[in-house]
Amino acid sequence: MSRPPSLTGTGFVSALPETxxxxxxxxxxxxxxxxxxxxxxxxxxAQEFWYIESGSVQIGRYAIDGRLTLFTLLGxxxxxxxxxxxxxxxxxxxxIAGTRCTLIRIGDRELQSLIESDAAVTRLxxxxxxxxxxxxxxxxxxxxxxxxxxxxxxxLLQLCGNQGDGAEILVTQQDLADLIGVSRVSLGKALSGLExxxxxxxxxxxxxxxxxxxxxxxxxx
Amino acid sequence: MSRPPSLTGTGFVSALPETxxxxxxxxxxxxxxxxxxxxxxxxxxAQEFWYIESGSVQIGRYAIDGRLTLFTLLGxxxxxxxxxxxxxxxxxxxxIAGTRCTLIRIGDRELQSLIESDAAVTRLxxxxxxxxxxxxxxxxxxxxxxxxxxxxxxxLLQLCGNQGDGAEILVTQQDLADLIGVSRVSLGKALSGLExxxxxxxxxxxxxxxxxxxxxxxxxx
DNA sequence: GTGTAAATGCTAACTAGTTTTCAATTGAGA
DNA sequence: TCTCAATTGAAAACTAGTTAGCATTTACAC
Numbered sequence: 001m002s003r004p005p006s007l008t009g010t011g012f013v014s015a016l017p018e019t020x021x022x023x024x025x026x027x028x029x030x031x032x033x034x035x036x037x038x039x040x041x042x043x044x045x046a047q048e049f050w051y052i053e054s055g056s057v058q059i060g061r062y063a064i065d066g067r068l069t070l071f072t073l074l075g076x077x078x079x080x081x082x083x084x085x086x087x088x089x090x091x092x093x094x095x096i097a098g099t100r101c102t103l104i105r106i107g108d109r110e111l112q113s114l115i116e117s118d119a120a121v122t123r124l125x126x127x128x129x130x131x132x133x134x135x136x137x138x139x140x141x142x143x144x145x146x147x148x149x150x151x152x153x154x155x156l157l158q159l160c161g162n163q164g165d166g167a168e169i170l171v172t173q174q175d176l177a178d179l180i181g182v183s184r185v186s187l188g189k190a191l192s193g194l195e196x197x198x199x200x201x202x203x204x205x206x207x208x209x210x211x212x213x214x215x216x217x218x219x220x221x
Numbered sequence: 222m223s224r225p226p227s228l229t230g231t232g233f234v235s236a237l238p239e240t241x242x243x244x245x246x247x248x249x250x251x252x253x254x255x256x257x258x259x260x261x262x263x264x265x266x267a268q269e270f271w272y273i274e275s276g277s278v279q280i281g282r283y284a285i286d287g288r289l290t291l292f293t294l295l296g297x298x299x300x301x302x303x304x305x306x307x308x309x310x311x312x313x314x315x316x317i318a319g320t321r322c323t324l325i326r327i328g329d330r331e332l333q334s335l336i337e338s339d340a341a342v343t344r345l346x347x348x349x350x351x352x353x354x355x356x357x358x359x360x361x362x363x364x365x366x367x368x369x370x371x372x373x374x375x376x377l378l379q380l381c382g383n384q385g386d387g388a389e390i391l392v393t394q395q396d397l398a399d400l401i402g403v404s405r406v407s408l409g410k411a412l413s414g415l416e417x418x419x420x421x422x423x424x425x426x427x428x429x430x431x432x433x434x435x436x437x438x439x440x441x442x
Numbered sequence: 443g444t445g446t447a448a449a450t451g452c453t454a455a456c457t458a459g460t461t462t463t464c465a466a467t468t469g470a471g472a
Numbered sequence: 473t474c475t476c477a478a479t480t481g482a483a484a485a486c487t488a489g490t491t492a493g494c495a496t497t498t499a500c501a502c
Contacts, residue, residue, distance in 0.1 A: 061362060069362045087351025093358065122343050129350045130308030136357035137314065141282060141290045143364060144402040148489080172449065181365040183490060188451070204449065204498050369459080393479065404460055409481070425468050425479065 011079040012128035013051050016121070024114055025051060028104040033097040040081060044091040048107045049081035055101020056170075060178065062094050070178040073098060073159065073171065085111065086129070099170070143181060146219075149190040151180050153215040156200065160209045167209045176207070232300040233349040234272050237342070245335055246272060249325040254318040261302060265312040269328050270302035276322020277391075281399065283315050291399040292360075294319060294380065294392065306332065307350070320391070364402060367440075370411040372401050374436040377421065381430045388430045397428070 013021055028051065033039055039050065039057065050057075052074055059080060060070035071093065074080055084091050085108060115122055142151055155176065160167035171179075177187040191207070194200045199215055201208040209215070234242055249272065254260055260271065260278065271278075273295055280301060281291035292314065295301055305312050306329060336343055363372055376397065381388035392400075398408040412428070415421045420436055422429040430436070 063366070067366060069365055071358060071361065083351050083354055086347040087355065088348060089351075089355075092355055119337075122347070126307040126343075126346060126350065127309055129347065129354065130304050130310075133304055133350065133353050133357060134308065134310075134313055136354060136361065137292060140292065140357065140361060140364070140402075143361070144290055145284070145288060174449080181361075184450090185452090185491080186489060192451085202450080395479080405480090406461080406482090407459060410459095413481085423480080 011051070011077050012082070012124050013079045014077045015124055015128065020114075020118070020121070024106065024110065025104050027110050028106040031103050031105050033101050033103065035097055035100050037097045039095040039097060039103070040091050041094050042091050046081065046084035046089070046091055046108075048105050049079060049085055049111065050095075051104040051106060052076050052078050052080075053102040053104055055103075056098035057101060057103075058096045058098045058175070059093050060096075068178045069181070070175065073175070073179065082111070082125070083129075083132075086125070098175070148180065148182050148186050149193055150218055151182075152176070152187065152190045152194065153199075153218040155180055156207060156209055157212065157215050157219075160212070163209075165210055165212055167212075168203070169207045169209065170205060171207065172205050232272070232298050233303070233345050234300045235298045236345055236349065241335075241339070241342070245327065245331065246325050248331050249327040252324050252326050254322050254324065256318055256321050258318045260316040260318060260324070261312050262315050263312050267302065267305035267310070267312055267329070269326050270300060270306055270332065271316075272325040272327060273297050273299050273301075274323040274325055276324075277319035278322060278324075279317045279319045279396070280314055281317075289399045290402070291396065294396070294400065303332070303346070304350075304353075307346070319396075369401065369403050369407050370414055371439055372403075373397070373408065373411045373415065374420075374439040376401055377428065377430055378433065378436050378440075381433070384430075386431055386433055388433075389424070390428045390430065391426065392428065393426050 013024065016024065030053070033055075042061065054076050057074045057078075057080065058070055059072045059074060060068055062068055080095060081091075115125070142154060146154070156169065159169045159171065173187055173191065174184050176191075177184045180187065182190075191200065191202055194215075195202055197214065199209070199211045199218075201210055234245065237245065251274070254276075263282065275297050278295045278299075278301065279291055280293045280295060281289055283289055301316060302312075336346070363375060367375070377390065380390045380392065394408055394412065395405050397412075398405045401408065403411075412421065412423055415436075416423055418435065420430070420432045420439075422431055
């Protein structure tokens with residue numbers, strides 16, 4: 001009945017060859033975080049990256065005034081935290097457990113030896129990072145040129161991934177609003193519009209996607 | 222009197238060791254593009270990347286309806302086009318000569334052999350790509366949380382780089398608007414506001430930055 | 443069951459942006 | 473020097489978003 005939200009395949013780990021991946025994950029330490037718990041914070045030194053085994057993680061920035069800029073919601077199979085490591089800077093985003101989640105912590109030494117062991121791994125890293133840049137550019141383009149209902153449709157489509165009609169997305173309206181970058185009021189209006197059209201159904205802490213095709217349709221205009 | 226606009230150090234080439242860089246550039250072919258000429262287009266196969274010797278290049282997406290989403294303006298010393306190559310996909314952005322410019326075209330084989338010759342190069346590539354992602358995230362955060370005057374100030378600061386007061390930025394108001402993602406009218410108002418405050422002076426196809434400190438000040442609120 | 447915090451629904455007043463239109467100015471080339 | 477296209481300035485009407493506030497509903501812990 002419930003599926004973890006997941007944006008892009010932000011996981012180079014999932015793209016690794018089966019044996020390499022198993023080996024890497026086996027070297028990591030399992031950590032469990034409770035909902036709302038901080039996993040990493042801006043400014044932290046980057047000494048590890050994380051693989052999400054189960055649950056969801058919010059990636060964004062919490063401003064001092066309480067404003068939240070959500071960049072993405074990650075789910076099982078996704079990876080995060082490798083960016084600061086690659087860039088050799090401190091954490092530039094906060095990561096917070098969106099639900100209770102099980103992560104696997106992989107230390108910098110493990111990553112380093114993985115990189116050195118196989119040139120293909122580096123190639124894969126470069127590739128997934130290039131994809132991340134593309135995602136970011138797409139996000140910028142969308143936010144500039146699409147209306148809120150369109151961006152909502154787009155985001156919902158991403159969140160339900162390859163599941164068809166009937167997918168239940170476990171996310172609050174506030175989180176959706178922070179993800180899209182609008183107020184909760186605007187998001188509520190857009191959601192209610194989609195519901196009137198029969199494309200989705202609003203729940204408490206969830207959105208039921210009922211007509212994927214209709215959402216796609218909305219984007220072509 | 223005129224300096225090419227340049228955003229971030231989107232140039233891993235400039236970060237290469239002197240000798241390696243010279244060698245790489247020597248292997249490339251010099252190409253001159255006239256103002257407005259298309260350098261690369263969405264969908265093109267990525268068989269090369271470019272180093273900007275002089276002039277400026279606009280990186281963005283031209284929509285069918287004529288709308289332009291500018292992601293960045295690049296200047297001398299910057300590099301572009303390596304992303305699609307790394308990601309192994311076709312071009313996802315258009316590149317257009319902002320002024321008459323001299324570029325050096327570096328083929329995929331050159332890049333490939335550069336990567337294979339030295340692990341440090343790959344490391345550098347990863348690092349600059351991580352920085353690109355950061356830039357994109359910062360852009361998203363700015364567009365969500367800052368007002369137009371603030372984003373304008375931020376953009377002007379980036380465009381004048383490390384030049385102090387008195388820097389002349391050669392860019393039209395339309396380009397600035399496309400870069401920030403607002404209409405020309407809004408941009409004009411913001412510019413006029415900054416001019417009233419004495420921070421900048423409007424020109425024809427240019428903006429004169431007169432008080433860098435004042436612009437920085439605007440961002441802290 | 444009951445109390446409580448979280449999440450949602452809704453309204454109203456407001457504001458920052460947009461689109462449209464037209465005139466004035468500038469610079470570059472014949 | 474004259475012409476023309478590009479750029480800028482400015483006004484008006486409009487629209488999509490915001491903030492603020494409060495009532496209602498839901499789920500969960502006790």
